Amino acid sequence: AAGVIQSPRHLIKEKRETATLKCYPIPRHDTVYWYQQGPGQDPQFLISFYEKMQSDKGSIPDRFSAQQFSDYHSELNMSSLELGDSALYFCASSLDGRSYEQYFGPGTRLTVT
Amino acid sequence: GEDVEQSLFLSVREGDSSVINCTYTDSSSTYLYWYKQEPGAGLQLLTYIFSNMDMKQDQRLTVLLNKKDKHLSLRIADTQTGDSAIYFCAESITGGYNKLIFGAGTRLAVHP
Numbered sequence: 001a002a003g004v005i006q007s008p009r010h011l012i013k014e015k016r017e018t019a020t021l022k023c024y025p026i027p028r029h030d031t032v033y034w035y036q037q038g039p040g041q042d043p044q045f046l047i048s049f050y051e052k053m054q055s056d057k058g059s060i061p062d063r064f065s066a067q068q069f070s071d072y073h074s075e076l077n078m079s080s081l082e083l084g085d086s087a088l089y090f091c092a093s094s095l096d097g098r099s100y101e102q103y104f105g106p107g108t109r110l111t112v113t
Numbered sequence: 114g115e116d117v118e119q120s121l122f123l124s125v126r127e128g129d130s131s132v133i134n135c136t137y138t139d140s141s142s143t144y145l146y147w148y149k150q151e152p153g154a155g156l157q158l159l160t161y162i163f164s165n166m167d168m169k170q171d172q173r174l175t176v177l178l179n180k181k182d183k184h185l186s187l188r189i190a191d192t193q194t195g196d197s198a199i200y201f202c203a204e205s206i207t208g209g210y211n212k213l214i215f216g217a218g219t220r221l222a223v224h225p
Contacts, residue, residue, distance in 0.1 A: 033212060042215040090155065104156040104158070106155040
């Protein structure tokens with residue numbers, strides 16, 4: 001079965017640079033969620049989209065923005081990167097805005113040097 | 114408020130049962146989940162339980178929910194070395210679009 005696809009899988013950036021992470025949900029899924037997992041930490045919810053509209057917002061820094069496109073893929077844009085942004089970024093998708101099953105992608109490991 | 118707590122570490126012998134515990138505080142939790150994360154890997158949904166259920170069994174996995182005490186447990190029967198991983202308890206609450214609130218994760222180590 002098709003799963004959530006994230007690209008790139010690994011990304012190395014320097015401080016103050018920008019990064020764009022992409023997420024392709026499971027086919028027919030219309031809801032996308034972004035989570036950040038720091039080293040040794042639990043995943044923290046950043047933001048979610050349902051039918052291309054932002055549906056919920058968590059602890060996402062103002063330096064980050066995200067959107068969902070007409071084909072339901074989503075991009076997380078991160079600017080003015082800081083060392084503390086180094087983490088594993090997960091995307092998850094689900095079917096309809098109130099689905100109770102979220103399927104996670106493999107994650108993008110961002111390292112800021 | 115939203116808070117999910119788990120013990121951080123559990124060590125068991127291969128073939129024994131493992132029980133991983135979790136407590137949550139949000140009384141409006143609708144679904145409670147168990148995710149598995151192997152080293153360097155993503156989050157795998159193991160099982161979930163709706164908050165009006167007491168128990169759910171799925172092959173070697175048994176989930177018990179005590180709503181009164183807001184306590185959730187995951188029992189893994191006949192634990193194998195391949196079960197070594199971090200297990201995250203998570204809750205989703207009514208309202209919003211089902212963002213998940215995770216616990217800190219329990220690292221399960223299985224030894225021969």
